[in-house]
Amino acid sequence: MFLKSIDLFGFKSFAEKSHIQFTDGISALIGPNGCGKSNVVDAVKWVLGEQATKSLRAERMEDIIFNGTDTRKPLNVAEVTLTLENDGVLPLDFPEITIRRRLFRSGESEYFVNGAPVKLRDVRELFYDTGIGKTAYSIMEQGKIDQILSTRPEDRRALFEEAAGITRYKMRGREADRKLERTEANMHEVDSVLTEVRRSYDTLKRQAEKTTSYRALREEQFNLEVDLQVARLLQYREQEEQFQERSGTARQERDNLKQAIDGLNEKLESELSRVNSMESRLVEVQKRLYGLELEKSSRTERIALIRNQQAQLEDQIEAERGRLKGLSRKAEEQEQAAATAERSEEETRLQISEVDKTVATVQDRIARSQERQKEAREQIRQAEQTITANERSVTECQKELRAVTDELVGALDTKLKESGYSSAERARHEETLKAALDQMEITLRGRREALQDHLRLGGVEERRAAAEQAFSALEEALGALSEAVERYQGAIPRFLDDFLAPEGTMTRKRSLDDNVEKLQEANRGLREKIRDLNEEIQALQQTIDTERENLEQMKLNRVQLENRAGALLEAARRHRREMEETRRHQKELETRIEGDQRRARELEGQTVALQKEHDDLARQEQELRQELKRLEQDIAGNNKSLQAEEEKLRRSMQALAQAQSKLEGLQVKLAEKRTEVRGLYDSFSERHGRDLREFEGRQPSFEGDQKQLRDEMTRVRGELKELGSVNLMAVEEFAEVSDRYEFLSGQLADLRTARDDLVRVTAEIRRESQQLFVETYNRVRKNFHTIFRRLFGGGRAELRLIDPDNVLDSGIDILVQPPGKKLESITLLSGGERSLTAVALLFATFMVRPAPFTLLDEIDAALDEHNVGRFVNMLHEFSEQSQFIVITHNKKTVAGANTLLGVTMQESGVSQIVALRIDGQDGKQGQKGKPGQDETDDRAQAGDQNDQEPQLALDDTKE
Numbered sequence: 001m002f003l004k005s006i007d008l009f010g011f012k013s014f015a016e017k018s019h020i021q022f023t024d025g026i027s028a029l030i031g032p033n034g035c036g037k038s039n040v041v042d043a044v045k046w047v048l049g050e051q052a053t054k055s056l057r058a059e060r061m062e063d064i065i066f067n068g069t070d071t072r073k074p075l076n077v078a079e080v081t082l083t084l085e086n087d088g089v090l091p092l093d094f095p096e097i098t099i100r101r102r103l104f105r106s107g108e109s110e111y112f113v114n115g116a117p118v119k120l121r122d123v124r125e126l127f128y129d130t131g132i133g134k135t136a137y138s139i140m141e142q143g144k145i146d147q148i149l150s151t152r153p154e155d156r157r158a159l160f161e162e163a164a165g166i167t168r169y170k171m172r173g174r175e176a177d178r179k180l181e182r183t184e185a186n187m188h189e190v191d192s193v194l195t196e197v198r199r200s201y202d203t204l205k206r207q208a209e210k211t212t213s214y215r216a217l218r219e220e221q222f223n224l225e226v227d228l229q230v231a232r233l234l235q236y237r238e239q240e241e242q243f244q245e246r247s248g249t250a251r252q253e254r255d256n257l258k259q260a261i262d263g264l265n266e267k268l269e270s271e272l273s274r275v276n277s278m279e280s281r282l283v284e285v286q287k288r289l290y291g292l293e294l295e296k297s298s299r300t301e302r303i304a305l306i307r308n309q310q311a312q313l314e315d316q317i318e319a320e321r322g323r324l325k326g327l328s329r330k331a332e333e334q335e336q337a338a339a340t341a342e343r344s345e346e347e348t349r350l351q352i353s354e355v356d357k358t359v360a361t362v363q364d365r366i367a368r369s370q371e372r373q374k375e376a377r378e379q380i381r382q383a384e385q386t387i388t389a390n391e392r393s394v395t396e397c398q399k400e401l402r403a404v405t406d407e408l409v410g411a412l413d414t415k416l417k418e419s420g421y422s423s424a425e426r427a428r429h430e431e432t433l434k435a436a437l438d439q440m441e442i443t444l445r446g447r448r449e450a451l452q453d454h455l456r457l458g459g460v461e462e463r464r465a466a467a468e469q470a471f472s473a474l475e476e477a478l479g480a481l482s483e484a485v486e487r488y489q490g491a492i493p494r495f496l497d498d499f500l501a502p503e504g505t506m507t508r509k510r511s512l513d514d515n516v517e518k519l520q521e522a523n524r525g526l527r528e529k530i531r532d533l534n535e536e537i538q539a540l541q542q543t544i545d546t547e548r549e550n551l552e553q554m555k556l557n558r559v560q561l562e563n564r565a566g567a568l569l570e571a572a573r574r575h576r577r578e579m580e581e582t583r584r585h586q587k588e589l590e591t592r593i594e595g596d597q598r599r600a601r602e603l604e605g606q607t608v609a610l611q612k613e614h615d616d617l618a619r620q621e622q623e624l625r626q627e628l629k630r631l632e633q634d635i636a637g638n639n640k641s642l643q644a645e646e647e648k649l650r651r652s653m654q655a656l657a658q659a660q661s662k663l664e665g666l667q668v669k670l671a672e673k674r675t676e677v678r679g680l681y682d683s684f685s686e687r688h689g690r691d692l693r694e695f696e697g698r699q700p701s702f703e704g705d706q707k708q709l710r711d712e713m714t715r716v717r718g719e720l721k722e723l724g725s726v727n728l729m730a731v732e733e734f735a736e737v738s739d740r741y742e743f744l745s746g747q748l749a750d751l752r753t754a755r756d757d758l759v760r761v762t763a764e765i766r767r768e769s770q771q772l773f774v775e776t777y778n779r780v781r782k783n784f785h786t787i788f789r790r791l792f793g794g795g796r797a798e799l800r801l802i803d804p805d806n807v808l809d810s811g812i813d814i815l816v817q818p819p820g821k822k823l824e825s826i827t828l829l830s831g832g833e834r835s836l837t838a839v840a841l842l843f844a845t846f847m848v849r850p851a852p853f854t855l856l857d858e859i860d861a862a863l864d865e866h867n868v869g870r871f872v873n874m875l876h877e878f879s880e881q882s883q884f885i886v887i888t889h890n891k892k893t894v895a896g897a898n899t900l901l902g903v904t905m906q907e908s909g910v911s912q913i914v915a916l917r918i919d920g921q922d923g924k925q926g927q928k929g930k931p932g933q934d935e936t937d938d939r940a941q942a943g944d945q946n947d948q949e950p951q952l953a954l955d956d957t958k959e
């Protein structure tokens with residue numbers, strides 16, 4: 001058998017339908033990291049029934065479905081199909097077998113073998129002991145190597161069991177164990193039920209025997225009772241017939257008496273009817289008399305009643321007249337009250353109109369104040385406008401003033417320069433002028449004092465001379481002063497006068513200054529006016545507020561007055577209504593008085609009529625009393641003859657009563673007998689559920705009279721009592737339990753046989769498994785050592801059963817000794833050594849039972865060039881017996897393959913298969929021979945190290 005092809009769709013990175021065609025020999029699956037090579041191995045494991053997601057490198061099973069890329073959407077189904085060529089390895093009669101597994105994202109999973117749906121278990125069983133399968137060695141990955149070498153020795157057994165072909169046995173063994181367990185549990189269950197049933201069986205058996213005796217006695221008792229009851233029945237029937245005969249005779253006697261009585265009764269009835277009619281008339285007359293008396297007394301009573309009513313009516317009329325007076329007084333009072341209320345209402349209305357007038361005045365005052373406020377505000381507005389205009393003019397004047405000042409300063413400067421004015425010179429001239437003035441003052445004071453002295457002391461001449469001297473000194477001083485003034489004037493520039501001229505700059509400046517001053521003064525006045533106006537507005541507002549408050553108060557008063565007027569009007573109306581009501585009552589009362597008076601007159605009329613009727617009735621009474629007397633005499637005469645006839649009838653009636661009671665006595669006895677007969681039937685059917693009539697004609701079971709029958713019954717009853725309590729259903733229950741007992745006993749026996757068979761089968765399976773295991777183990781052990789030495793170029797490898805006495809459960813230890821090293825546990829080996837050891841164990845197993853195809857996923861990864869050569873050579877040797885699909889990155893391994901299959905990811909995330917070289921189909925097939933050369937070298941080297949390299953065959957134990 002070999003793996004022909006794998007078809008993948010939607011499995012992991014195989015988003016497209018991919019077909020991988022394999023050939024016999026060695027196929028290398030190559031491609032860059034992550035392109036999906038190991039996914040192919042996962043796909044094979046998955047089809048073969050792998051359920052452990054970890055082993056498939058997934059978290060959940062649905063992770064194996066293509067989950068999309070940047071450009072592709074995820075798929076919802078994954079499907080992988082293996083096509084195998086079957087040369088009899090698989091237990092199916094087909095040359096080609098396809099195994100398919102499909103998984104939907106919903107979790108639904110399907111398996112098909114050659115297109116037919118099967119269960120997972122079927123797929124697994126198909127590959128038992130073929131070396132293929134999830135636990136087998138046909139799929140060897142790095143992880144598996146670790147598993148073989150590192151995990152617990154017990155876990156390694158699977159490899160050997162698969163090689164020994166005992167997986168199927170083991171499964172059967174487990175199945176048999178499970179069955180055995182189930183059978184024993186069933187046996188236990190059946191046995192406990194049987195024990196229980198057995199207990200009931202014994203009890204019920206005893207009870208059933210007792211019940212049988214009981215039933216026989218009960219039947220005897222029943223027959224005796226039937227005999228007794230039938231005897232009684234016959235006795236009752238006889239008595240019944242006798243009573244019937246006697247009843248007939250008594251009935252005849254009674255009927256004769258009845259006839260005689262009927263004749264007497266007829267006669268009596270006719271006489272009685274005559275007396276009765278007289279008595280009826282008598283009663284009638286009596287009734288009439290009684291009626292007349294009643295009518296008479298009724299008339300008397302009615303007359304008295306009417307008289308009474310008349311008196312009451314008169315009292316009532318009197319009282320009503322009094323009430324009428326009271327009502328008219330009340331009406332007058334109400335009218336007065338209404339008039340008073342109407343007057344008050346009118347006064348209040350007048351007050352309201354006064355208030356309205358005041359309100360109008362106040363409102364007018366408020367309006368005027370508001371008008372004044374408005375005017376004041378308008379004046380303020382105008383003043384403010386004027387202020388603004390003035391301020392604008394002031395600004396303009398100031399602007400002009402600045403210009404004039406600038407002009408003035410400029411002109412002054414120019415003129416000063418032009419005039420050559422010097423302040424120092426002017427100061428000097430001022431000093432000179434001042435000195436001349438001082439000199440003149442001194443001269444003036446000196447001359448005046450001298451003149452005064454001459455005037456006081458001197459003569460005229462002296463006075464004249466002094467005056468002349470004084471004047472000439474003054475003229476001299478004046479000359480000097482005029483000179484100084486002239487010089488000073490010469491020093492002062494003349495242009496200032498031009499400035500001060502009416503059209504001069506200074507005059508303009510002054511006029512502007514005046515203007516500004518006037519405008520500012522006007523604004524000050526206006527602002528004052530505004531302040532005054534605002535104060536006036538405020539004062540007006542206060543007045544308005546006060547007026548408004550007054551107004552509100554007045555309005556409030558008005559509302560109160562309105563309310564009062566309304567209340568008064570309402571009161572007046574109420575008084576008027578009440579007055580009308582009183583008047584109406586007055587009228588009603590008057591009408592009632594009139595009615596009462598009318599009624600009093602009517603009552604008087606009635607009294608007269610009733611008195612007349614009373615007198616008529618007294619006359620009729622007199623006539624009837626006479627008739628009554630006559631009738632009483634006639635009735636007394638007739639009653640005497642009736643009494644004689646009645647005596648005769650009484651005697652006949654006595655005789656009839658005796659005859660009747662005799663007949664009734666007989667009929668009671670007859671009915672009693674009949675009841676007794678019915679009682680017999682009923683009590684019999686009640687007690688036995690059967691009809692006594694069934695037994696009436698039958699032969700008695702016992703010959704004897706009723707006493708003997710009763711004695712016999714007593715005997716049977718005594719025997720029944722002796723039996724004690726009886727389970728009435730015991731016989732039927734016993735039959736049931738007995739059936740069950742036999743059935744369960746049979747079942748227990750069957751289960752015992754089945755258990756013995758299963759024990760035997762299990763023992764056989766264990767024996768066979770053990771034998772096969774030991775054989776295989778020994779062969780693998782031997783092969784392991786040989787291949788280890790070949791791969792390592794020497795050394796030693798050993799397998800050891802941890803529990804040799806229990807080979808079927810024992811773990812297997814691996815001990816290796818690479819050349820030149822100590823014998824050590826595999827945990828101490830290097831990565832490469834570990835790989836080589838695993839490969840050695842794999843091939844050692846292969847030699848015993850080669851797997852039809854094997855997938856090796858990068859198990860050469862840790863090997864150096866030299867060891868890869870050895871590994872490839874070994875592959876070649878085994879490729880005769882098995883098909884190898886090798887995933888590798890190693891060139892040497894690639895070169896050793898017959899077929900090269902490329903896995904690429906041209907589209908990112910989507911794996912694609914490319915057939916690169918198929919052995920025999922392209923020119924590179926010769927490369928297959930290359931690794932052989934290495935092998936020669938290796939062998940040469942190995943030969944150097946080891947005395948002799950064993951020639952490898954399929955199984956060296958066969959050599």
Ligand SMILES: Nc1ncnc2c1ncn2[C@@H]1O[C@H](COP(=O)(O)OP(=O)(O)OP(=O)(O)O)[C@@H](O)[C@H]1O
Pocket residue numbers: 011012013014031032033034035036037038039040063064065066067068909
């Ligand atoms: N459900 C899935 N859908 C799409 N792609 C998946 C899915 N599961 C795994 N892959 C992709 O498969 C690739 C891994 O493939 P695989 O392990 O087979 O690579 P490889 O060729 O064996 O790489 P290496 O040589 O490194 O061992 C990853 O890129 C991963 O994203």
